[in-house]
Amino acid sequence: MIGAVHIGLLAACVVLFVPMAMAGWHLSRNKMLFFSCALFITLAVGVHLMPYFPSISDFLSPSQVISLSSPSNRDSCVSFLHSVVYSGGGVIKECGIGCEKRLGWDWDWVGSGRVAGCEFQKLMRSDASDLLNGSWVVVAGDSQARLMAVSLLELVMGNEAMERVRGDLFKRHSDYSITVDEIGMKLDFFWAPYVGNLTELVLQLRRSRNIPDVMVVGAGLWDMLHVNNASEYGSALRVLRDNSLTLLPVSSNLDVGNSKPAARFLHLFWVGMPMLITTMLNTDEKREKMTTAIYDSYEDELTTSKIWRESGGPFFKLDVRLLSELCGPRCTSDGMHYDGVVYDATVQIMLNALLIESNQKLE
Structure with missing residues (x-):
């Protein structure tokens, strides 16, 4: 099951390598900076909002492990x-x-x-x-x-x-x-x-x-x-x-x-x-x-x-x-x-x- 560490590494790769790829397509520096900032802000907001969406959080966390500390479990x-x-x-x-x-x-x-x-x-x-x-x-x-x-x-x-x-x-x-x-x-x-x-x-x-x-x-x-x-x-x-x-x-x-x-x-x-x-x-x-x-x-x-x-x-x-x-x-x-x-x-x-x-x- 995908964990929080994996998500963080994936986000870092996106922020780092997508702008580099765009630079390789000869986009202007201003367009590349604008896209990089927008991408970074979107990922940051998504990470902070994720806990408020249980279905997503459950999917991304190792919730299948049974713990007697949880009342439902x-x-x-x-x-x-x-x-x-x-x-x-x-x-x-x-x-x-x-x-x-x-x-x-x-x-x-x-x-x-x-x-x-x-x-x-x-x-x-x-x-x-x-x-x-x-x-x-x-x-x-x-x-x-x-x-x-x-x-x-x-x-x-x-x-x-x-x-x-x-x-x-x-x-x-x-x-x-x-x-x-x-x-x-x-x-x-x-x-x-x-x-x-x-x-x-x-x-x-x-x-x-x-x-x-x-x-x-x-x-x-x-x-x-x-x-x-x-x-x-x-x-x-x-x-x-x-x-x-x-x-x-x-x-x-x-x-x-x-x-x-x-x-x-x-x-x-x-x-x-x-x-x-x-x-x-x-x-x-x-x-x-x-x-x-x-x-x-x-x-x-x-x-x-x-x-x-x-x-x-x-x-x-x-x-x-x-x-x-x-x-x-x-x-x-x-x-x-x-x-x-x-x-x-x-x-x-x-x-x-x-x-x-x-x-x-x-x-």
Whole structure:
């Protein structure tokens, strides 16, 4: 793409060589000087007016390079966050209830085209710690949300420290709280398998005015199995959406020492349901009630509820369905809970979304 330096060199050549060529045609000195001055003034005026004509400026500048510092390009890059690929595989290692990791199994963002231009970063432990330093993170929902909490804690604590707390985190249908002292990050997990449970949590936070910095929620699988009514699920989603919108933006009484509470932005994420492989589900009841048709009806309710930010709702969509589909049957042993690599990718997508929202870039 032509740049400003090239244009300057071209203009200089025109001003220098055109009069010389005219002199070679034996024009009078006065005519040559008049033409040279007129040409110089025209080029000078054109260079100064060029910034006021966006279409020309865009053509003449390297605007095709994507930069996360531009708001429009940030929005464009958000749409590519789920463009990932999986690779590897190998020995299976258990990592908790419904969770497995394959040694050598890995993922990354697509390394070409506009996805590569967005420069997404797979955050290491130190990077994630810097980003979440001093934050209060709330994770609430069913087993999918719990697996998200596991991947996030593994990232900021390391595998060895995570092994010491994994048993407590995986106590059946229970809440869990931990503070990572090194970075002052607090994580609270709330067992909330129904959308109504999530709404109760939102109302509780609103009443207490103790609002977290990051909230990751998701529910649907339990409703599908134990209620099996998509329309009721959709109604509950709309109630959750309306109550969650009242939290944005928020003022929190966690800001002490000020005469007036400071406004703080709450980052809300929705953990989508994974792809269900009916033939792999481990009970007859699941195979009967969690069919593809019923699953699709629940997904339709999620879309029409407009709970996601892309449709005006409060929640950024973490598309676990897409991420699990890309990994496929090789990444699950029960058709519902996927290998840790899927949730690791989901956590990294969430962290990169936080980077984009806060207009940060790690060095």
